[in-house]
Amino acid sequence: MPGKQARPVRDGGGNAPPLSDDSVFKWMHKRGTVKWQVYTFVANKPVLALKRKIRAFAPEVFASGVQVALVRINQVQRGWANYFKHTFA
Numbered sequence: 001m002p003g004k005q006a007r008p009v010r011d012g013g014g015n016a017p018p019l020s021d022d023s024v025f026k027w028m029h030k031r032g033t034v035k036w037q038v039y040t041f042v043a044n045k046p047v048l049a050l051k052r053k054i055r056a057f058a059p060e061v062f063a064s065g066v067q068v069a070l071v072r073i074n075q076v077q078r079g080w081a082n083y084f085k086h087t088f089a
Contacts, residue, residue: 040087050080 030037054073061069 042084042087046080046084050076 024041024043026039026041027036028039029035054076057072058069061072
């Protein structure tokens with residue numbers, strides 16, 4: 001029929017287009033059921049940014065001692081994890 005648009009097909013593991021640069025939304029089956037759920041995953045761009053950030057300050061921090069370096073890396077990772085705490089993976 002003219003004027004009708006095709007509905008997107010849920011194909012089990014297909015990705016929906018990302019709504020932001022930070023997250024990716026996927027349709028998946030909830031474990032143990034046949035119901036479809038939308039899960040939010042962290043996109044690749046923020047993961048790469050985290051790695052770049054740790055690599056940038058690692059030489060200076062490790063020069064001041066391993067204990068200081070581990071505390072600083074822990075702080076950065078904890079902040080990143082809190083920002084993305086509502087994602088699935």
